[in-house]
Every structure is written in C-alpha cells, then in structure tokens.
Amino acid sequence: MPQNSFSAKSITRLIEEFNKLPGIGPRSAQKLAYHLIRNSEEDARALAESIVEVVSSVVFCESCQNITQKSPCSICMDPGRDNAVICVVEDPLDVLAIERSSAFVGKYHVFHGLLSPMDGIGPEKLRIRELLERLKQGDVNEVLIATNPTLEGEATAMYVKGLIAPLGVLVTRLARGLPSGTDLEFADSMTLARALEGRQEF
Amino acid sequence: MSYSSNNNSSSNLTRSSHYRVKGLVLKHRDMGESDRLVTVFTREHGKLTLSVRGARKTKTKLGGHLEPLVYGDYLIIRGRNLDSVIQGQIITPFKIIKNNLRKMAECIYLVDLVDHFLQDADPQPSILDLTLDALKQQDNLNSNGDLIIRSFEIKLLQETGFSPVLTSCADCGIGVDPIKNQKYPFSAASGGLLCLDCSRSHSNWLRSITGDTLLAMNYIQTVPVEKFAELTLGIELLSELESVSRWYISYVVDKPIEALVFLDQVRHSLE
Numbered sequence: 001m002p003q004n005s006f007s008a009k010s011i012t013r014l015i016e017e018f019n020k021l022p023g024i025g026p027r028s029a030q031k032l033a034y035h036l037i038r039n040s041e042e043d044a045r046a047l048a049e050s051i052v053e054v055v056s057s058v059v060f061c062e063s064c065q066n067i068t069q070k071s072p073c074s075i076c077m078d079p080g081r082d083n084a085v086i087c088v089v090e091d092p093l094d095v096l097a098i099e100r101s102s103a104f105v106g107k108y109h110v111f112h113g114l115l116s117p118m119d120g121i122g123p124e125k126l127r128i129r130e131l132l133e134r135l136k137q138g139d140v141n142e143v144l145i146a147t148n149p150t151l152e153g154e155a156t157a158m159y160v161k162g163l164i165a166p167l168g169v170l171v172t173r174l175a176r177g178l179p180s181g182t183d184l185e186f187a188d189s190m191t192l193a194r195a196l197e198g199r200q201e202f
Numbered sequence: 203m204s205y206s207s208n209n210n211s212s213s214n215l216t217r218s219s220h221y222r223v224k225g226l227v228l229k230h231r232d233m234g235e236s237d238r239l240v241t242v243f244t245r246e247h248g249k250l251t252l253s254v255r256g257a258r259k260t261k262t263k264l265g266g267h268l269e270p271l272v273y274g275d276y277l278i279i280r281g282r283n284l285d286s287v288i289q290g291q292i293i294t295p296f297k298i299i300k301n302n303l304r305k306m307a308e309c310i311y312l313v314d315l316v317d318h319f320l321q322d323a324d325p326q327p328s329i330l331d332l333t334l335d336a337l338k339q340q341d342n343l344n345s346n347g348d349l350i351i352r353s354f355e356i357k358l359l360q361e362t363g364f365s366p367v368l369t370s371c372a373d374c375g376i377g378v379d380p381i382k383n384q385k386y387p388f389s390a391a392s393g394g395l396l397c398l399d400c401s402r403s404h405s406n407w408l409r410s411i412t413g414d415t416l417l418a419m420n421y422i423q424t425v426p427v428e429k430f431a432e433l434t435l436g437i438e439l440l441s442e443l444e445s446v447s448r449w450y451i452s453y454v455v456d457k458p459i460e461a462l463v464f465l466d467q468v469r470h471s472l473e
Contacts, residue, residue, distance in 0.1 A: 023234045117310045117464035118229050118317075150230075151270045151300070155310075155464075158303035162471055179260045188266030189292045190300075 011037070063134065065110045065127045067092050075107060082106045087144045088131065088160065090114050090153070094146065106144070109134065114152040115159060128160060135167050142170045149176050219280050223247060224293065226273045226333060228313045232258065240268050240287070242276065243316065243333070248324040252278060253286045264290050271296050271309055273334060294334070296341045307461075307468040308347040309340055312354060314461035315451070319362050329361050335427035345431050348440050353430040355447040356422045364454045367394030368420045374400050380413035380420075387411075388446070390453035407453055415442045 011033055018029035036044045060066070061073035064086075068074070075081065075095075085106030089095055095108050111126040134140065143164055147153035161171045177195035178187055187195070225244035233239045238257035242250050257265045267274050267290030277289035299305045316333050320326065336354040339345050359365050370377045372394035380386060380395075387401035388394065388411040395416065401408065418439055425433065435443070448462070 115464065117307065117461040118314050119231075120458075120460040120463065122464055122467055151306070151310075154300060155303065155306055158306070159468065159471065162303065182261050186263040188290075188295075190269070190272075190295050190297065191266050193295075193297065 064108045065112065065130055066095055066108060067110075080105075083139050085142045085144060086131070086134070086140050087146050089146050090148060090156075098146065104144075106142075111147075111156070114147055114150075115156045116152050117155070123159060126156070128163065131160070132163060132167075135164060135169055140169055142172060144172045144174065146174045149174075220277060220288075221246075221280070222275070222277050223250070224273070224275050225250070226313070226330065226337075227268055227270050228317045229270050230257075230268065238265075238268070239284075241317065242268075242287075243313075243320065243330055244276075244325075245327050245330055246325060248326055249317070249320040249322050250278075250285065251322070252276075253281070253284045255286060264288075267292050271299060271306075271313065271337065273337075294338070294341075296337055298341045298343055299337065302343070303468055304472055305340055305347055307465045308351050309337060311459070311461040311465045312336060312340075312351060314459055315355070315358065315455075318455045318457070318459060319358065326361075329358070332357055332361055332427055336430070339427065339430055342431075348444070349433055349435060350430050352435075352440060352443045352447060353422050353425065353427070353433065355451060356419055357427065359451070359454070360423050364393070365423065366419070366450060367392075368416050368423075369395070371395060371397035371400050373397075373403075380416040382413050382417065384413040385410040386413065386416060390450050409446075409449065411446055412442060414439055415446060418443060419446075 014033045014036070015026070015029045018024050018032045019026055021029075024032070036047070057069050058067055059069070059071050061068045061076055062071045063076040064073060066073050066075070082105050086109050087098060087104055087106055088109045088111065089098065090111055090113065092110055095110065098104050098108075109127070109131045111128065111131075113121055113126050115121060115123060115126065131143075135143070143160075145157040145160060147156045157173060164171050175198050176191065177198055178184065178191065184192075223242070223244035223246050225242040228241045228243050228249070230238050230240045233253065236256050236258045238254045240252050240254055240257075242252060244250055254264050254268055256262050257268060259265075264287060267276075268287060272292055273294040273296070275291045275293055276287050278285050279288050296309070299309050312333065316329065320329070332354070336350055336357075339350050340347060356365075366372070366388075369379070372389060372392040373396055376397050378386065378395055378397060387396045387398065387404070388409055389396050389401070389404050390407040390409075391404065392400075395411075396404065396408075418435060422433070451459070
C-alpha cells in the first residue's frame with residue numbers, strides 16, 4: 001500500500017489486519033485504523049480485549065457444531081427444546097435468524113459452509129459427518145434443511161438428503177415462496193413456480 | 203438456434219451508460235454485506251463480471267434472476283470499476299437440472315469448463331449456443347447425462363480450436379485410418395493421434411487410445427448438439443471417452459477443474 005509508506009509500522013499493521021476482514025477494503029481499513037487512533041485509548045483496549053477473549057474462549061458445540069463459550073451449547077442443553085427435530089443451517093448467523101422468528105423449538109446443526117463445487121468446497125469440508133453421527137444415535141425423527149435457496153444451498157440440501165434417507169429419518173426443506181411486503185410482478189419465475197407448488201388451503 | 207439474440211446492442215457498451223445483454227450466469231460469489239458478484243456469459247460481450255446490489259436481501263428483485271445456470275435478459279449500468287445489473291428477467295430457468303443432484307453436478311461441471319475456456323469480454327456466441335443447447339438437453343429427466351457431457355466436451359474443444367487430430371498423425375501428418383479394437387498412441391502435447399514412428403520421440407502426455415474411441419470422437423464432432431441424446435455409445439466406450447477427455451482437457455486448461463471433484467463425489471454417493 002504506497003499511501004501507507006509514511007505511516008508508522010504499527011498503524012500499517014493494523015490497517016493490514018482490518019483489510020483481511022470480509023467486506024473491508026483498503027480505504028475502509030484505513031478509516032477504521034485512524035478512527036481507533038483518534039478515539040480514547042480505553043475504547044481501543046476494550047475492543048482488543050474483547051477480540052482476545054472471543055478467540056481464546058469460543059469453542060464448537062460438540063453436538064450442534066455451533067460457536068459457543070461452553071460445550072454443549074445452551075440450545076443443546078435446553079430441556080424445553082424438541083430433541084426429535086434438527087434444523088440444519090449453513091452458519092451460526094442462520095441460527096440467530098431462525099431464533100428471532102420464535103417459530104422453531106427443535107435443535108440445530110451448523111455446517112459452517114455450503115457445498116461450492118467451483119470453489120473446491122466439497123462435503124469433506126462441511127460438518128456433515130457430525131450430523132450423521134447424531135442421527136445414528138436414533139433420537140431424531142426429522143431433519144429440516146434450512147440452507148439458502150441458492151444453487152449451493154440446493155446442492156447441499158440434495159446431497160445431505162441422499163445421505164440421510166437410508167437412515168429412515170424424515171427430511172424436510174424450508175418452504176420457498178414470496179417474501180412479505182413485495183410485489184408479485186418482480187418475483188422470478190423459479191420463486192413463483194415454487195410458491196405455486198407450495199400453495200396451501202386458505 | 204432457438205436462443206439467438208434479437209438485440210443489436212453490441213456497440214452500446216461504449217456509447218451509453220446502460221446496455222442490455224442476454225446471457226447465461228456461470229457463477230456467483232458474495233461481495234460486501236448483501237451484494238453479489240456474478241459472472242455472466244453474454245451473447246453480446248462475452249464473459250462479464252457484474253455486481254448485483256442487494257442480491258442477498260430477502261426482498262431483492264434480482265437475486266433469483268441471477269443464480270448460476272439461469273439464462274436471462276439483463277439491463278446493466280456502467281460503473282467506474284464494475285458494471286451493475288439493475289434489471290433481469292429469466293428466459294430459461296433450467297428447472298429440472300436444479301431439482302436433480304446428479305444433473306446439477308454435471309451442469310456445474312459443464313459451466314465451470316466453459317468458464318475455463320473463455321476470456322473476459324470476448325464474444326463467443328457459438329460457444330454460448332453450444333452450452334445452452336447442452337443444458338437444454340440436460341433439462342430433461344430422461345436424458346443421459348454422461349453422453350451429453352462427453353459429447354459437449356468434444357464439441358467445446360472443437361469450438362475453441364483445441365480439437366484433437368483424429369485421422370492423421372498430429373506430428374508428421376501421415377494419414378491414419380483408425381480400426382476398431384486396435385490401440386493407437388495419442389499425445390496431448392502434440393494435440394492428437396500419432397503414428398508409431400512419431401510416438402517413439404514422445405514420453406510425456408502420451409497414452410494409448412482405442413480405435414473405437416477415436417471413431418466415436420470423430421463422429422461426435424459431426425453430430426449437432428440436439429442429436430446428442432440419440433447417440434448410442436456403450437458403457438466401456440463412454441468410460442474411455444471420459445478418461446481421454448479429462449486427460450486431454452487437463453493438459454489444455456492446465457489447471458484443476460474444481461467442479462469435477464464434486465461431480466465424482468455425487469456420482470459415488472448415488473451408486
């Protein structure tokens with residue numbers, strides 16, 4: 001970065017570290033770094049400490065593979081949740097999104113990615129084996145696949161369904177259709193076709 | 203061709219702030235908080251990388267129109283660094299492909315292969331038509347994916363100028379008339395069949411190939427894509443064709459085709 005050649009080494013390093021974060025380009029990295037320098041030292045220390053604390057205390061839940069501070073995580077340990085239904089999601093943020101809906105009372109399994117054939121991300125890079133091991137214990141009678149309705153999400157869902165089917169567990173998929181508050185005329189033909197297929201008695 | 207364009211916007215790229223294309227979405231990747239970068243093989247301008255603002259939001263008008271393996275009509279606005287898609291309409295969604303894991307894996311390989319052969323912004327309408335016709339063949343529950351993929355590979359090599367020499371020695375040019383059940387030396391480095399004399403001077407990228415496979419490859423080059431499904435090739439022949447094509451393409455492309463690994467994993471899981 002030529003514009004950093006006159007900056008202090010420590011600032012250059014901070015900018016480079018910010019630049020590694022997703023969605024942060026070189027300009028944003030510079031802005032963040034200089035914002036921290038201008039702000040109080042106390043705030044900067046609090047940020048640094050929270051980063052260190054997170055990376056040193058966070059683990060993967062031995063059951064659902066979600067990110068947690070204590071394994072098994074609070075959702076897996078909750079006696080009020082239904083052990084018989086597992087919702088499979090791509091990443092921990094999807095767990096938060098489904099939890100916000102307050103409509104799901106089962107447990108989760110986080111894959112930490114989706115199959116992405118053109119990027120070389122195959123099944124061995126996802127936590128599919130851990131899901132199959134959970135299912136072999138026999139407590140689960142439904143797996144709800146809640147991967148994104150994208151090509152990668154569909155490929156993952158179909159691949160996983162093929163692995164689960166021989167175990168005799170019901171496999172379901174999140175419904176696909178029109179989001180609330182949108183215009184029908186802007187829907188693509190695939191979404192409309194799925195919405196028509198999944199129509200329900202009113 | 204049923205997919206031919208009626209759009210004459212080939213010069214609009216340089217003249218106007220907007221332009222319109224018809225194209226096949228080859229791949230996409232996430233960008234920023236809710237945007238996507240899509241690679242579209244357009245009829246008018248070849249392979250373009252375009253941004254789609256807000257494509258990952260639930261209320262996006264564009265996300266579904268720009269999924270890989272969708273052929274659509276797109277309105278694009280020129281940007282300083284990157285052009286952006288602002289409107290889209292699906293022409294062919296290839297629905298059956300997306301509801302069948304094996305077909306999906308085969309078609310992802312197909313578009314990945316096309317992506318490897320294309321240069322940015324280099325219009326190749328005949329390759330686009332070939333790809334769309336192969337996808338159309340695949341978008342049928344009863345079609346034989348292996349047959350379509352093998353034929354597509356040979357046609358793609360032909361269209362891109364990498365077609366192997368099949369009826370004469372690729373080094374000295376002496377005519378060779380392949381006979382069934384006979385084996386012949388085949389060199390990826392020389393680009394095809396070799397006579398016995400010339401084969402002695404080769405050691406790398408050399409393998410043997412049966413006369414049956416040479417004849418089949420030669421025949422496929424003459425068959426239009428819409429007739430792929432009518433070809434009758436035995437399992438052994440298809441298997442050798444696959445092995446030769448993969449080997450030859452890996453030499454031509456000179457980098458791994460990632461989607462091939464997934465295709466093999468899917469085939470293995472479905473056996």
